[in-house]
Amino acid sequence: MYSIAEGLKHFKVHLAKSNSLNLTITTSKNLATTNADSVTEWWTAFVFLARLSAYIAVIALMMLVVFLIMKYITDNDDESSSDEVGSATETNPLRQGKAMAFTYGTCNIDLESGCCHASSGNNSSSSNKASAELYDAKLCVICYDEERNCFFVPCGHCATCYICARRILNEENKVCPVCRRFIGKVRKLFA
Numbered sequence: 001m002y003s004i005a006e007g008l009k010h011f012k013v014h015l016a017k018s019n020s021l022n023l024t025i026t027t028s029k030n031l032a033t034t035n036a037d038s039v040t041e042w043w044t045a046f047v048f049l050a051r052l053s054a055y056i057a058v059i060a061l062m063m064l065v066v067f068l069i070m071k072y073i074t075d076n077d078d079e080s081s082s083d084e085v086g087s088a089t090e091t092n093p094l095r096q097g098k099a100m101a102f103t104y105g106t107c108n109i110d111l112e113s114g115c116c117h118a119s120s121g122n123n124s125s126s127s128n129k130a131s132a133e134l135y136d137a138k139l140c141v142i143c144y145d146e147e148r149n150c151f152f153v154p155c156g157h158c159a160t161c162y163i164c165a166r167r168i169l170n171e172e173n174k175v176c177p178v179c180r181r182f183i184g185k186v187r188k189l190f191a
Contacts (some may be wrong), residue, residue, distance in 0.1 A: 150187060150188045162186070
C-alpha cells in the first residue's frame, strides 16, 4: 500500500542555477520504464490524492457537526435564560435614588435594659434631630455642608463632596478619610 510519507518523498524542490525555485515532480524510478510502471505510478499518485481529499472531507464534516452542536447549545441556553432576565436591565443606576437612614448614635440607649428609645422632653427630641442630621449618610464627612458626590479610587469610598475630595487629593498624604488607603484618583458621581 502506498503511504502518505512515501507520496511526500516523491515531491522534491530543486534550486536551479538561475536562483529561481523550480518545483519538479521526480520519482525514485527511472522515467524511461515500461508502460505498466507508469500506470502504477499514476495509480499510486491517484490513491494518495484520494486519501488526502478523504481526510480533508472527514475533518470538514466533523467541524460542521461540532459547529451545529455548539449552535444548538447556545440557542437552547438563550431560551432558558430569557425568563430569568426579566427584572434585570443593563441601565441600572450606579447610585440608588432612595438611601437608607443611618441610625448610629441617633437614639438614647438605656444601659441597664439595653433598649434604644427616645427620651421624653423637647430638649431630647431636638438633640435627636441634630444627631440625625449629623449622621446623615448624604452629607460630606469633612465639611458637613455639601452632599456626597464623588468616590475615591481604588478603595471606592463615597464619603466627601468633590471640593473636599480634591483638597484631600492635593494634600501631602493623599489618604482616604475612611480606610486610610492611598488615593489614586477622585471620580465624580452624576445623579
